[in-house]
Amino acid sequence: MVNFNGNLVSSQDTLFTSENRGYKYGDALFETLKVVNGKIFFWEDHYFRLMASMRIIRMDIPMSFTMEFLENEILKTIEANDLLSSSARVRLNIDRGEGGKYLPSENSKVTYSIITEAFDEPFYTVKEGQTYEVDLYKDFFIAPGLLSGLKSNNKAIQVIGSIYAKENDLNNCLVLNTNKSVIEALNGNLFLVKGDKIKTPPLEDGCLKGVMRKQVLEVLSKDVNLYIEEASISPFELQKADELFITNVIQGIIPITKYRKKTYGCQLAKDLTNKLNARIRLGA
Incomplete structure (x- = not known):
């Protein structure tokens, strides 16, 4: 299941049109998160980096985008994918929606999506003897x-x-x-x-x-x-x-x-x- 603007939908469903600004112009930001047993590692750092990045690219930050709101949306997505009691990799994607050319239209609105996948290792390890x-x-x-x-x-x-x-x-x-x-x-x-x-x-x-x-x-x-x-x-x-x-x-x-x-x-x-x-x- 994918979280698209708060709605849980099948990953097989079409979420974006060809007019999505993230698709057309790369007008988007993302955070890659590690979540273990319902705990988002370093969530505060991720959140404040995301907010700072949105300001830098002049993206209007919705009033609803509090740390608690986005955390709850992430955990809701984790739970919907039966990963609340295991390890998961999560991508939180933020884009400017649709409309406009290089200049966003006045009707463009920030949208978000959250996708998850299972991840094997809950804690960090260094594998000795492995060539890198x-x-x-x-x-x-x-x-x-x-x-x-x-x-x-x-x-x-x-x-x-x-x-x-x-x-x-x-x-x-x-x-x-x-x-x-x-x-x-x-x-x-x-x-x-x-x-x-x-x-x-x-x-x-x-x-x-x-x-x-x-x-x-x-x-x-x-x-x-x-x-x-x-x-x-x-x-x-x-x-x-x-x-x-x-x-x-x-x-x-x-x-x-x-x-x-x-x-x-x-x-x-x-x-x-x-x-x-x-x-x-x-x-x-």
Whole structure:
């Protein structure tokens, strides 16, 4: 079942027409959520990112879009799909409805849809002994700026990059901005570990304002033995690192094991994963 503007309908039903602005122009935003036993992980962070993104793209926020309202709609959809007592991946999609060309018509109204699917792992894990190989994706670059950091439906680079990765037997690719700095992976933020120093690209470089990125930075900030820096990462730094890992809300922390001829460990990734799970259990 799909939640379309509060109505639960079959996933086989047609929800949109060809005039939907999300379909025609990518005039839409989305949040990907992990829900376990009826608890939405980091819901407050997701909600405020979504509201900030709607303001940035000048999308009128309906008065009904409170945190409680959207949470209830998500859980209603979870329950309708018999996933309230298990793990689920949820996509909350917000678009500007129908009407207009590039300029929305005065009659355009914000609409939302919520879809769910079962997800196997309730908590985050690091699978030791599993190869995870990446390389740089250099066919296209991302321009730094606020729009690049939004979770919008404009994901052409991620789509083409994913095809490139599959064609080259890679698990993922790292994306560059127009300044040729490494800013993120195709599906998450990037962290680089060298000794006691941890770097992640700053939002100003064009990386996604990731919810899991925020969680990891908060966990790292509590360790007085580590030096945390939000700074640009050069491709040359990748092969000098001790660890590289990717973060996203669905998978948590994904250690990169190989980049070109360089292989990496995953000790900090494992430690962070344990601390993240502890935060979740405590309701942080």
